[in-house]
Amino acid sequence: MKRDITRDDVLSRAVTECYREMFAKAQPEADYDNLLEEYRQGKIDEDKDGPVYNRHYLSYEEYIYIMNKYIDAYKIASIYLFII
Secondary structure, rough: OOOOOOHHHHHHHHHHHHHHHHHHHEEEOHHHHHHHHHOOOOOHHHHHHOHHHHOEEHHHHHHHHHHHHHHHHHHOOOOHHHHO
């Protein structure tokens, strides 16, 4: 039986795509999917080293630009979906 795609599925994909782009454009750049896999495998210890996003720089202007691009593309009414 095929499962219907829900709005939550679409928004989850939007967030993931947005994170991928933000990490790809950060300094130093990073592959979001690789970071996620390393975290799942226990190779990243945020308790010891702090949050991963603190190790990468993305200007505020670039952050807003990328976030707004996904808000517009996915017709998201609130930016609070991206503040996780």
